Amino acid sequence: MPLANTSTSVPVVVDEDKCIADKGCTVCVDVCPLDVLRISELTGKAYMKFDECWYCMPCEADCPTGAVTVNIPYLLK
Amino acid sequence: MDEITAGLSEIDCDVLVIGGGTAGPMAAYKAKMKNPDAKVVLLEKANVKRSGAISMGMDGLNNAVIPGHSTPEQYTKEITIANDGIVDQAAVLKYAENCFEMIQELDRFGIRFQKDENGDYDVKKVHHMGTYVLPMPNGETVKKALYRQLRRARILISNRYMATRLLTGKSGRIAGAIAVNTRTAEFLVVRAKTVIMSMGAAGRLGLPTSGYLFGTYENAANSGEGYAMAYHAGAKLANLECFQINPLIKDYNGPACAYVAGPFGGYTANAKGERFIECDYWSGQMMQEFYKELQSGNGPVFLRLNHLRQETADHIEHILHTVERPSRGRFHEARGTRYAQTMIEMHISEIGFCSGHSASGVFVDECARTTVPGLYAAGDMASVPHNYMLGAFTNGAIAGEDAIDFAAEVDFDAYDRADVLAEQERVLAPTRREDGIPPNQIEYKVRRLVNDYLQPPKVSKKYELAQQRFAEAREDMEQVMVARDAHELMRALEVSSILDCADMAACASLYRAESRWGLYHWRTDYPERNDDEWKCHVLLGKQDDGTMGCEKRAVQPYIVPISDDEKDAYYKQRITAEA
Amino acid sequence: MTFEPFEAFCDLDDLAEKLRDADPGVRRVAVMDLADTAEPGAVALIGSALHDGVPEVRLQAAIALGEFDGRDCAQMLVVGLVDADHRVARAAADSLAELKDPAAADPIFPLIAHAAPAVRAGALRGIKELRRPDALPLALRALDDADPQVRVEALGVVGYLKVEETLPALIAASRDAHAEVRRTAVGALGFSRSAHAAEALIRALSDSDWSVRAAAAEILGKGRFARAVAPLMAAFEDPEWQVQVKIMRSLGQLKAAEAVPLIGRSLEAEISNLRKEAAAALGEIAVPACRPYLEGFVDDPDPDVRKNVRWALGRIE
Ligand SMILES: Cc1cc2nc3c(=O)[nH]c(=O)nc-3n(C[C@H](O)[C@H](O)[C@H](O)COP(=O)(O)OP(=O)(O)OC[C@H]3O[C@@H](n4cnc5c(N)ncnc54)[C@H](O)[C@@H]3O)c2cc1C
Ligand code: SF4
Ligand code: SF4
Numbered sequence: 007m008p009l010a011n012t013s014t015s016v017p018v019v020v021d022e023d024k025c026i027a028d029k030g031c032t033v034c035v036d037v038c039p040l041d042v043l044r045i046s047e048l049t050g051k052a053y054m055k056f057d058e059c060w061y062c063m064p065c066e067a068d069c070p071t072g073a074v075t076v077n078i079p080y081l082l083k
Numbered sequence: 084m085d086e087i088t089a090g091l092s093e094i095d096c097d098v099l100v101i102g103g104g105t106a107g108p109m110a111a112y113k114a115k116m117k118n119p120d121a122k123v124v125l126l127e128k129a130n131v132k133r134s135g136a137i138s139m140g141m142d143g144l145n146n147a148v149i150p151g152h153s154t155p156e157q158y159t160k161e162i163t164i165a166n167d168g169i170v171d172q173a174a175v176l177k178y179a180e181n182c183f184e185m186i187q188e189l190d191r192f193g194i195r196f197q198k199d200e201n202g203d204y205d206v207k208k209v210h211h212m213g214t215y216v217l218p219m220p221n222g223e224t225v226k227k228a229l230y231r232q233l234r235r236a237r238i239l240i241s242n243r244y245m246a247t248r249l250l251t252g253k254s255g256r257i258a259g260a261i262a263v264n265t266r267t268a269e270f271l272v273v274r275a276k277t278v279i280m281s282m283g284a285a286g287r288l289g290l291p292t293s294g295y296l297f298g299t300y301e302n303a304a305n306s307g308e309g310y311a312m313a314y315h316a317g318a319k320l321a322n323l324e325c326f327q328i329n330p331l332i333k334d335y336n337g338p339a340c341a342y343v344a345g346p347f348g349g350y351t352a353n354a355k356g357e358r359f360i361e362c363d364y365w366s367g368q369m370m371q372e373f374y375k376e377l378q379s380g381n382g383p384v385f386l387r388l389n390h391l392r393q394e395t396a397d398h399i400e401h402i403l404h405t406v407e408r409p410s411r412g413r414f415h416e417a418r419g420t421r422y423a424q425t426m427i428e429m430h431i432s433e434i435g436f437c438s439g440h441s442a443s444g445v446f447v448d449e450c451a452r453t454t455v456p457g458l459y460a461a462g463d464m465a466s467v468p469h470n471y472m473l474g475a476f477t478n479g480a481i482a483g484e485d486a487i488d489f490a491a492e493v494d495f496d497a498y499d500r501a502d503v504l505a506e507q508e509r510v511l512a513p514t515r516r517e518d519g520i521p522p523n524q525i526e527y528k529v530r531r532l533v534n535d536y537l538q539p540p541k542v543s544k545k546y547e548l549a550q551q552r553f554a555e556a557r558e559d560m561e562q563v564m565v566a567r568d569a570h571e572l573m574r575a576l577e578v579s580s581i582l583d584c585a586d587m588a589a590c591a592s593l594y595r596a597e598s599r600w601g602l603y604h605w606r607t608d609y610p611e612r613n614d615d616e617w618k619c620h621v622l623l624g625k626q627d628d629g630t631m632g633c634e635k636r637a638v639q640p641y642i643v644p645i646s647d648d649e650k651d652a653y654y655k656q657r658i659t660a661e662a
Numbered sequence: 663m664t665f666e667p668f669e670a671f672c673d674l675d676d677l678a679e680k681l682r683d684a685d686p687g688v689r690r691v692a693v694m695d696l697a698d699t700a701e702p703g704a705v706a707l708i709g710s711a712l713h714d715g716v717p718e719v720r721l722q723a724a725i726a727l728g729e730f731d732g733r734d735c736a737q738m739l740v741v742g743l744v745d746a747d748h749r750v751a752r753a754a755a756d757s758l759a760e761l762k763d764p765a766a767a768d769p770i771f772p773l774i775a776h777a778a779p780a781v782r783a784g785a786l787r788g789i790k791e792l793r794r795p796d797a798l799p800l801a802l803r804a805l806d807d808a809d810p811q812v813r814v815e816a817l818g819v820v821g822y823l824k825v826e827e828t829l830p831a832l833i834a835a836s837r838d839a840h841a842e843v844r845r846t847a848v849g850a851l852g853f854s855r856s857a858h859a860a861e862a863l864i865r866a867l868s869d870s871d872w873s874v875r876a877a878a879a880e881i882l883g884k885g886r887f888a889r890a891v892a893p894l895m896a897a898f899e900d901p902e903w904q905v906q907v908k909i910m911r912s913l914g915q916l917k918a919a920e921a922v923p924l925i926g927r928s929l930e931a932e933i934s935n936l937r938k939e940a941a942a943a944l945g946e947i948a949v950p951a952c953r954p955y956l957e958g959f960v961d962d963p964d965p966d967v968r969k970n971v972r973w974a975l976g977r978i979e
Binding site for chain 2: 007008009036037038039040041044056058059060061062063064067068076077078079081082083
Binding site: 026033071 | 688
């Protein structure tokens with residue numbers, strides 16, 4: 007069977023003005039236990055690539071610039 | 084990133100530790116400290132800096148045996164009773180004797196426990212009998228402190244490698260493990276004289292009602308590989324039918340820790356705001372009472388703090404919203420719930436395997452040795468019951484120190500190269516398909532079946548149906564599952580562990596023909612506890628013909644005897660009111 | 663070269679180079695990487711970043727030093743503690759509080775007399791865990807500080823050292839104008855078994871602040887001060903039930919047979935926490951006079967109360 011892409015709203019938001027991934031920071035990507043964050047090749051900033059979050063928050067706690075916000079995802083809000 | 088790169092590398096080491104959460108870092112550290120010349124490798128699916136159940140700290144130690152507050156013998160007795168007698172006491176006693184030293188060592192590492200104004204540990208009484216709770220309201224730096232020690236000790240850390248299978252040698256000893264990089268799908272074959280498994284609970288077995296596959300109670304990276312790998316390597320697993328089910332904040336699906344609120348006067352209540360739990364210790368019995376109240380007209384169940392002074396309730400809120408699962412605060416904020424004003428609705432978690440909270444784990448002795456020579460297990464995946472975080476640390480240390488001695492005595496055991504090739508084939512199969520079913524759908528289906536058929540109360544007929552449906556899902560997984568990149572491949576491999584665990588949960592539950600451990604193993608066809616036939620362990624393993632099977636194993640004679648009136652002292656208090 | 667799948671141990675020289683980069687973002691990342699090396703040699707480099715012109719880099723450095731210990735690390739952190747940017751100063755104070763090596767106290771001592779209260783408080787907080795006896799005179803002097811937070815932190819240092827000679831100062835602090843100071847002082851008195859300490863704690867039972875009263879009631883029981891029985895009984899009708907709970911617990915620990923009728927009456931209380939505590943205290947006291955009070959509550963609607971009642975009755979047998 008062929009595959010389709012279904013849209014989903016993801017809990018983690020990155021403030022691109024604050025993110026310094028383009029200076030070499032990868033902290034949030036490094037610490038995520040589920041490995042769901044990536045640095046975008048397009049923008050050079052961090053973003054949530056996979057909707058597989060445990061809302062555990064190391065990404066937010068360890069970001070040096072306060073760019074990351076973990077929200078409570080819609081289905082359990 | 085995430086493109087699939089072919090490739091395979093091999094390394095050697097004396098001690099390989101798999102899983103860098105809680106028990107694993109301590110095992111690696113202790114092994115290296117005992118023999119600084121040895122090569123110790125710590126392999127982790129995520130990143131050791133923030134991986135595992137304790138990534139954001141813990142509310143506190145649930146089971147600290149501290150001189151002046153409780154004794155190892157008393158603790159051993161209580162755990163034996165809380166676990167309905169199915170305990171090899173040697174391991175529990177050894178933990179209890181060693182855990183205070185571990186607290187002091189963790190303190191020196193910079194991990195913060197609550198102290199009073201005179202700098203002494205501020206131990207709290209939560210249970211009716213012993214006093215075991217040591218809060219950690221500022222414990223969010225626990226992983227940082229551990230990581231620092233690992234770096235100083237020059238432990239070799241391999242992050243983002245997911246172990247998939249163990250290798251056993253020609254002489255039956257452990258020979259190493261195979262791992263896959265989660266971002267490139269490159270293989271790493273680690274030849275090792277000893278292997279310590281500390282891959283945590285099987286936390287992605289049941290499905291949270293939100294529908295989010297990763298919205299679990301347990302750290303969602305703990306998908307049960309430890310259990311699956313032990314099984315495939317021929318190790319025995321104990322009492323898997325003693326499921327883990329925990330009380331939690333409804334919808335949020337994380338703990339509303341009564342151990343934090345208890346010392347301040349908070350408690351678990353029914354809709355009338357009244358206590359209803361008879362049982363003293365966090366156990367299957369307690370969960371049974373919780374479940375019954377939920378089902379009864381008195382439910383739902385709440386955490387009650389709104390009878391406390393505003394300052395006290397706010398203080399508890401502050402602790403719960405800063406450590407362990409800090410997104411609790413966000414959840415309540417969005418709903419406008421404040422602990423000082425409203426009771427917090429609670430529920431029960433999906434099922435899982437976890438000795439940390441119950442007893443289901445890879446069978447180990449008091450030195451953390453499994454039934455495969457050279458293979459160790461510690462933490463949530465090893466069979467020492469009610470072990471929690473301090474148990475993971477303490478038994479991790481025991482495993483590390485025993486393993487490093489074992490490694491000094493032996494040479495590498497040779498494994499069969501064909502095993503590696505076969506594993507490569509198995510792992511990469513989903514990447515070789517053009518289309519098919521993605522891992523998340525197979526995972527959803529398996530876990531939905533777990534909820535529908537395996538969630539207690541356990542009904543034999545439903546369990547048999549589950550086994551049939553699992554077999555169909557296995558066929559789908561083997562024939563049509565597709566993974567398009569390395570990340571998705573990790574998820575595909577996790578599905579295989581989850582399915583193995585589901586099969587094990589069904590097999591072990593059907594074998595034990597009695598009810599025991601309250602809700603954890605409540606069988607409607609055998610509603611009574613039957614000590615004559617079942618006061619024993621159930622060990623599950625791979626049989627000679629390659630199928631899954633169970634056997635009985637006697638409980639070791641108690642070292643700390645429990646007299647009948649002591650048992651009564653617990654049970655008598657639990658009797659419900661007459662009126 | 664053989665394949666190394668391990669986390670790298672970064673080269674300090676490379677990172678030192680990055681620390682001189684024109685871009686503050688790069689400097690920040692370098693500070694974080696330096697912290698990850700866990701190398702003792704990284705301390706001085708990170709310390710140098712505390713002199714960076716950009717506050718965010720200094721902030722990162724103050725946080726990063728929390729990963730290290732020892733005299734040198736403290737020497738660097740005191741620079742951060744006096745930083746003009748309050749975020750940097752706060753992070754430095756937090757990192758100071760992580761120190762474990764007693765030798766780290768030396769560079770901190772001078773700051774206990776700093777002009778800024780936040781610096782004084784941060785310095786005191788930093789040396790608390792280090793338990794250096796020679797910190798005592800400095801901390802005692804700080805008990806007279808104009809700033810209540812400084813006084814609280816000074817009490818922390820004094821309390822951890824548990825020296826009988828500090829009693830007069832601790833007792834004076836238990837009369838402080840500020841409730842948080844009084845509460846901390848009452849806690850700090852916990853180590854002493856002396857009559858003077860008991861007197862101060864008994865006086866605190868009638869403090870205007872409920873949390874001070876609760877702390878005093880708790881410590882009187884913990885310290886097994888026999889002379890506290892009558893005052894605890896006198897304080898029994900405290901308007902806050904959370905204080906009453908502590909009083910009952912302490913009367914239980916003191917095995918206060920004369921308090922049985924008083925405690926027994928609390929078994930009628932509406933708040934189940936009080937009933938539970940009353941039953942537990944009667945079980946601790948366990949004299950036959952407890953029995954008639956307990957017997958009426960074997961079937962209390964609250965399971966925890968029932969449990970304690972049954973346990974208590976068992977102890978009297
Ligand atoms: C929400 C929550 C609250 C808790 N609260 C408390 C508390 O207040 N007090 C208390 O004492 N205990 C508490 N516990 C229990 C305690 O945290 C655990 O018992 C303990 O941390 C388990 O340690 P572990 O090493 O077994 O597992 P973990 O710390 O979870 O580590 C397992 C590690 O293995 C890694 N891993 C998994 N699979 C693989 C693989 N295939 N290859 C490589 N690596 C792998 C994971 O990424 C993870 O890092 C709590 C647990 C949870 C989940
Ligand atoms: S941690 Fe923060 S600054 Fe660094 S990459 Fe992530 S979002 Fe950007
Ligand atoms: S909240 Fe946790 S799982 Fe989610 S992105 Fe952040 S670190 Fe990853």
